[in-house]
Amino acid sequence: QVQLQESGPGLLKSSQTLSLTCTLSGASVSSGNWYWSWVRQPAGKGLEWIGRTDTSGGTYYNPSLKSRVTISVDTSKNQCSLQVTSVTAADAAIYYCARYTAYPMEAFDLWGRGTMVIVSS
Amino acid sequence: QSALTQPASVSGSPGQSITITCTGTSSDIGGYNYVSWYQQSPGKAPKLLIYGVTQRPSGVSNRFSGSKAGNMALLTISGLQGDDEADYHCSSYTSGSTWVFGGGTKVTVL
Numbered sequence: 001q002v003q004l005q006e007s008g009p010g011l012l013k014s015s016q017t018l019s020l021t022c023t024l025s026g027a028s029v030s031s032g033n034w035y036w037s038w039v040r041q042p043a044g045k046g047l048e049w050i051g052r053t054d055t056s057g058g059t060y061y062n063p064s065l066k067s068r069v070t071i072s073v074d075t076s077k078n079q080c081s082l083q084v085t086s087v088t089a090a091d092a093a094i095y096y097c098a099r100y101t102a103y104p105m106e107a108f109d110l111w112g113r114g115t116m117v118i119v120s121s
Numbered sequence: 122q123s124a125l126t127q128p129a130s131v132s133g134s135p136g137q138s139i140t141i142t143c144t145g146t147s148s149d150i151g152g153y154n155y156v157s158w159y160q161q162s163p164g165k166a167p168k169l170l171i172y173g174v175t176q177r178p179s180g181v182s183n184r185f186s187g188s189k190a191g192n193m194a195l196l197t198i199s200g201l202q203g204d205d206e207a208d209y210h211c212s213s214y215t216s217g218s219t220w221v222f223g224g225g226t227k228v229t230v231l
Contacts, residue, residue, distance in 0.1 A: 037220075039167075039222070045224070045225070046124065046127075046210060046222055046223060046224035046225040047159075047167065047210050047212075047222040047225065048124075048222065049212075049219065049220040049221060049222060052220075060218050060219055061219075062122070062219060063122060063217065063219070064122070096166055096167070098167075100220075104173065105172050105173065105176075106155040106157070106172060106173060106214065107155075107157035107169055107172035107173070107212075108157065108159070108167070108169060108212070109169045109172070109178065111166040111167055111168070112166065113165075113166050114166055
């Protein structure tokens with residue numbers, strides 16, 4: 001069974017850097033027509049796409065977060081990572097790792113369970 | 122990029138049909154057939170319901186159907202059931218090679 005699992009510190013202070021890891025089990029990050037994405041959801045709000053990468057090095061970010069976000073994939077560890085610098089209270093959310101399957105599906109078809117991030121002042 | 126616009130809530134009685142709208146622009150919904158819908162039960166991760174505007178993944182009930190008209194996408198749930206109570210999110214690919222979600226719609230079964 002293919003699964004995604006997010007991990008990382010759940011509590012940070014303002015101005016620190018958030019670092020999360022997403023581990024894929026049951027498949028290889030290098031196989032398939034897949035992009036590896038991060039999506040977040042502040043409490044009681046909708047989903048916000050953060051960005052995506054693939055094993056070919058193609059990386060795209062939400063323009064509103066681009067200056068603070070880095071997404072990368074490590075094929076040796078079968079993982080995808082997210083870094084967000086200079087966090088504020090506005091970055092507090094549940095962060096999901098999601099697999100985007102490209103043509104012909106073009107949708108986020110596999111999601112991790114999410115990890116909650118709290119930002120304190 | 123601006124979030125797609127969804128109604129905050131929609132409700133219906135068991136057995137009825139309801140439709141959730143998702144409004145975007147010609148740079149996202151109107152420009153591509155890469156609209157997808159997700160169901161999110163409380164405390165759970167989103168689950169893919171519809172992709173490619175109208176397609177259902179294997180295992181998704183045919184009570185869920187999607188469509189698109191111009192810059193608006195629609196999700197219809199027919200034969201509403203109690204376990205359809207959840208949040209529903211739309212998403213679209215955009216002209217900036219990015220993806221955008223809607224604000225989510227809470228469905229209540231009366």
